[in-house]
Amino acid sequence: WRARDITPVNARSVPAHATALTRAPLLVLFPDVLLPELLLSLILLQLEAPLLLHHVNWVPLLSPLLDTLDKFNRLAPGGDRDDAEDMAWPGIIAPQHSVPNQKTPEDAPMIRKADLENHNRDGGLWIVINRKVYDVQDFRAQAPCSSELLQKYAGRDATQPFHLAAHSPAAREMMQGFFVGHYTEPEQEIAQVMDAHSITSPLMDVERNLAFLLGLHAHWLGQSTPLQPAEEGEARRWLNAVFLQGGLQ
Numbered sequence: 001w002r003a004r005d006i007t008p009v010n011a012r013s014v015p016a017h018a019t020a021l022t023r024a025p026l027l028v029l030f031p032d033v034l035l036p037e038l039l040l041s042l043i044l045l046q047l048e049a050p051l052l053l054h055h056v057n058w059v060p061l062l063s064p065l066l067d068t069l070d071k072f073n074r075l076a077p078g079g080d081r082d083d084a085e086d087m088a089w090p091g092i093i094a095p096q097h098s099v100p101n102q103k104t105p106e107d108a109p110m111i112r113k114a115d116l117e118n119h120n121r122d123g124g125l126w127i128v129i130n131r132k133v134y135d136v137q138d139f140r141a142q143a144p145c146s147s148e149l150l151q152k153y154a155g156r157d158a159t160q161p162f163h164l165a166a167h168s169p170a171a172r173e174m175m176q177g178f179f180v181g182h183y184t185e186p187e188q189e190i191a192q193v194m195d196a197h198s199i200t201s202p203l204m205d206v207e208r209n210l211a212f213l214l215g216l217h218a219h220w221l222g223q224s225t226p227l228q229p230a231e232e233g234e235a236r237r238w239l240n241a242v243f244l245q246g247g248l249q
Contacts, residue, residue: 035203039209069207072201079200110181113184124137125150126155127154127155128158129158129175131182133182
């Protein structure tokens, strides 16, 4: 994907003052940074000073971007997931890709030693058992072993003391509900594999903002511009005419 594809190449179809925007090297090189800022600024201007944008004639320049951005965003594997989330009713329709609260060993994250120490330093209670990290903050009150023993092994490998305590199968099953992730040794270098279906386009919000801007402009055109003092003076007698007071009846 090239950032240059996002900028319209047919600059002859737009006014001369607008083509300067397409020739700006910064906008071409950094569309994911400058283009969102430009659209947000135009939205604010459209809301506060629509007549100013009307004289600029920006629509022929930016309207072709909408189709280009839509095609670009649909190339992202996570586009369908984003559409499902946007169309879902919160609390009523849950996305099909939602992950249950209890993590399975396959989708659990990797926990580094620094993550373990930082969590416990903030008042948590994570321990390592069989190279798996468990959050026993709520479990220590129910654990057959003492709460002091769990606190002693906070942030450490408690595999041997856990097995020596001879926990019942019910206690071991209960521990699965406190599973956080897999512990990664500091000397190990494990490459994190990113799920391709979770990758979304960085320009998704840009497309939405552009569509919102065009919608605001269309709404403003539908309402027309407010009457100017000169127009009110010339057309007042016609606006007050009897044959124009009946509306559509």
